[in-house]
Amino acid sequence: MPIKVRIPTPLQKLTNGKPEVECSAKNVAEMVDVLEKDYPGMKDRLSEGGKVRRFINIYVNDEDIRFMNKEDTALKDGDSISIVPAIAGGR
Amino acid sequence: MTRDEERAVALTIARHDLTTILDHCSAAYPNEACGILGGTNGRVGKVYPMRNVRPSPVSYEMDAAEQFRVMKDIRQAGLVLVGIFHSHISSPAYPSSVDVEQAYWPGTLFPNYPEAVYVILSLRDQGQPVIKGYLIRDGAVSDVPVNVE
Numbered sequence: 001m002p003i004k005v006r007i008p009t010p011l012q013k014l015t016n017g018k019p020e021v022e023c024s025a026k027n028v029a030e031m032v033d034v035l036e037k038d039y040p041g042m043k044d045r046l047s048e049g050g051k052v053r054r055f056i057n058i059y060v061n062d063e064d065i066r067f068m069n070k071e072d073t074a075l076k077d078g079d080s081i082s083i084v085p086a087i088a089g090g091r
Numbered sequence: 092m093t094r095d096e097e098r099a100v101a102l103t104i105a106r107h108d109l110t111t112i113l114d115h116c117s118a119a120y121p122n123e124a125c126g127i128l129g130g131t132n133g134r135v136g137k138v139y140p141m142r143n144v145r146p147s148p149v150s151y152e153m154d155a156a157e158q159f160r161v162m163k164d165i166r167q168a169g170l171v172l173v174g175i176f177h178s179h180i181s182s183p184a185y186p187s188s189v190d191v192e193q194a195y196w197p198g199t200l201f202p203n204y205p206e207a208v209y210v211i212l213s214l215r216d217q218g219q220p221v222i223k224g225y226l227i228r229d230g231a232v233s234d235v236p237v238n239v240e
């Protein structure tokens with residue numbers, strides 16, 4: 001069973017409108033590379049200098065990777081990934 | 092369906108839900124407060140007051156874990172994200188440049204939550220709070236009336 005990745009609305013232009021895609025990867029960093037191969041432009045949207053962009057939250061089975069091993073967080077078949085833009089602002 | 096018909100024409104909120112927003116924002120004063128509005132067809136069904144993890148008079152950021160839980164709760168309740176609210180302490184109820192920037196995916200003009208009405212509650216005059224709604228997308232800020240019932 002592959003890894004399922006929920007794609008947020010602002011990135012669905014890259015996945016031809018698909019709200020969910022599948023992939024296979026050992027960890028989050030590799031997932032970003034695999035997504036980039038299938039959906040060019042994804043890597044730049046998700047990361048900057050190898051790190052997940054600020055204001056972008058990635059969850060593995062409901063757990064924020066920031067509180068696991070960040071980009072090194074291990075993935076396995078059947079995992080469910082969510083990519084969620086932060087809600088913030090000011091003044 | 093034309094682009095115009097897709098746009099929220101108004102956000103309707105019950106008076107007790109408006110009170111929940113006011114109370115949450117007043118409690119956080121003089122820092123900004125924030126929250127999420129779940130509902131259907133432009134009508135607020137549930138107010139989620141949220142924690143501000145960057146509390147100051149000029150900033151807010153939702154707690155990521157709480158945001159994730161709330162969005163799941165909204166989906167499971169058969170609702171959608173109809174609004175995102177926050178307070179302004181010393182400025183009018185209009186999106187700031189930071190508010191606009193943060194409404195889009197970093198470095199793009201793709202709105203993060205295109206269907207959500209951005210609701211701003213100004214407490215510049217605490218005795219007379221002002222609440223207004225906006226869509227922030229397509230590189231523009233457009234007014235959405237907030238109707239209280």
Ligand SMILES: [Zn+2]
Binds near residue numbers: 091177187211
């Ligand atoms: Zn603001």
